[in-house]
Amino acid sequence: MIRTRSLLGSSWGARLLLLSVTLVPLGCSSPAERIERATRTASSWAATARLTSEALRIGSLPRGYASQILEAALERKRQLEGQPEWRSVPGEIRGRLEDAARELAASLDEGSDSLPRP
Amino acid sequence: MTKLVQIALGVFTSIGGFLEIGAIATTAQAGAAFGFQLIWAVLLGTICVIFLVEMSGRLAAVSRHTIKDALRERFGPRVYMVTLVSDVLINLMVLAAEIGGMSLALQLVTGISFQWWAVPVGLLTWFVLWKGTFGLIENGVSLLGMVAIVFVVAAFTLQPSLHEIGAGLLPSLPSHRPLHYWFIAVSILGAAISPYLFYFYSSGAIEDDWDESHIGVNRAVAVIGMGFGGLLATAVLVVAAMVFHPVGIEAERLEQVALLLSQPLGRWGFYLFAATLFICCLGAAFELALATAYSFAQGLGWNWGEDVRPRDASRFTLVYTIMIAGVSLLMVSGIDPLQLTLFSMALTALILPLVTFPFLILMNDRDYVGDYGNGWISNTAVITISLLASLLALVAIPLQLLGG
Numbered sequence: 001m002i003r004t005r006s007l008l009g010s011s012w013g014a015r016l017l018l019l020s021v022t023l024v025p026l027g028c029s030s031p032a033e034r035i036e037r038a039t040r041t042a043s044s045w046a047a048t049a050r051l052t053s054e055a056l057r058i059g060s061l062p063r064g065y066a067s068q069i070l071e072a073a074l075e076r077k078r079q080l081e082g083q084p085e086w087r088s089v090p091g092e093i094r095g096r097l098e099d100a101a102r103e104l105a106a107s108l109d110e111g112s113d114s115l116p117r118p
Numbered sequence: 119m120t121k122l123v124q125i126a127l128g129v130f131t132s133i134g135g136f137l138e139i140g141a142i143a144t145t146a147q148a149g150a151a152f153g154f155q156l157i158w159a160v161l162l163g164t165i166c167v168i169f170l171v172e173m174s175g176r177l178a179a180v181s182r183h184t185i186k187d188a189l190r191e192r193f194g195p196r197v198y199m200v201t202l203v204s205d206v207l208i209n210l211m212v213l214a215a216e217i218g219g220m221s222l223a224l225q226l227v228t229g230i231s232f233q234w235w236a237v238p239v240g241l242l243t244w245f246v247l248w249k250g251t252f253g254l255i256e257n258g259v260s261l262l263g264m265v266a267i268v269f270v271v272a273a274f275t276l277q278p279s280l281h282e283i284g285a286g287l288l289p290s291l292p293s294h295r296p297l298h299y300w301f302i303a304v305s306i307l308g309a310a311i312s313p314y315l316f317y318f319y320s321s322g323a324i325e326d327d328w329d330e331s332h333i334g335v336n337r338a339v340a341v342i343g344m345g346f347g348g349l350l351a352t353a354v355l356v357v358a359a360m361v362f363h364p365v366g367i368e369a370e371r372l373e374q375v376a377l378l379l380s381q382p383l384g385r386w387g388f389y390l391f392a393a394t395l396f397i398c399c400l401g402a403a404f405e406l407a408l409a410t411a412y413s414f415a416q417g418l419g420w421n422w423g424e425d426v427r428p429r430d431a432s433r434f435t436l437v438y439t440i441m442i443a444g445v446s447l448l449m450v451s452g453i454d455p456l457q458l459t460l461f462s463m464a465l466t467a468l469i470l471p472l473v474t475f476p477f478l479i480l481m482n483d484r485d486y487v488g489d490y491g492n493g494w495i496s497n498t499a500v501i502t503i504s505l506l507a508s509l510l511a512l513v514a515i516p517l518q519l520l521g522g
Contacts (some may be wrong), residue, residue, distance in 0.1 A: 068373055
């Protein structure tokens, strides 16, 4: 005989919800964390653009894909530049992103007039 | 068909079900951000999913019930409805991510934005489900999914340190960004232990008419198939740890993840990545759409079956039709597939106990499984891993949401 029983009615759900709500304020990031995040993001996109340039140069990537990466890198750069913490990102990192985007654009530039410019 | 062929087909099915956008995205992010340090999370998820898949096949073979069917019968409509609502919400998010993954694979190759591909990709998914048979879906896409082995080839080509991989198998505390570390760990667990996978698997066992003679086949499929799926996911993590981690690439967008294979394998690596992403997401989209339709039909007593003509199972067909249409239109809006994937995987981990605990009760109920009930090892492993994943998710999700 198959029985039917209820699993509901426990207060565990309410307790977990309370714990979750209590922990939420801990997640708010400080200005220093926001600067660190912006630095990391800029550094990551600089490395992405550089790796793409190198791969493009040795023919390991199609040009269409490399131009998608360039567009994405420039879009991310624009977003970062619109944030107040961008001015606190070390100049070296900002320069690295600028240079990497320019380098990728130059690698793509040969034979194309419709590529985004850094 | 011999049992050996059934095992082989089942293994292919498991590979298709295991490696999808969730596993690719979470393991790539893990390798990029933390090197080999999060391999333990893949291992833990693989162990848990082996147990759960084996259990779902055993339940179907012995009791001739799918999980949903048995849940409704054993616990009544309230528990069934709770699991149905949570499944549908998660499945919708994950299906949207899979449609996004396929669209993005096409964007990588064609340069046309993924939003334009969402509707054609949704139509393709729906058309194959409408016209195809269970065998076609189970075997056809899953055989194509073997292309994912390219990640293992890439990992070998890069010659990673076995010592570092071994160290990553043991859980360790992060040296930096603890919040992100735990969020990615939770997302990896959510990606591996996807409830839709075992709902689909138990329904498939019924569609394939399994009985007690399939217990051995089921065990082999669960262990070899899911184990191999775990190996593929580990390979993605290893490649990301070798290619992205040393240069500081974070893999915040899927376009970046496509760079993974071009370094070890050149231009072919790029195309194989796009093919792997497309095929694995397509396989997962089939499984998600069917698993959701199965969940409705089996609990509400509708006709169901992928081998049944759509007109004979109209409500079953309607569920996956609405679902695919809805999420395809959602992806047209331009939601970032990677962010959607990460959060849906973490949410999956959060609701795991809701899914696994009633299932465990079924697997210990002799009315259903007779002498084939669970042993203490499988009970303990599933309870521990589900609770761990859920508690980590409970803490990591709100913190990640607010802390970015």
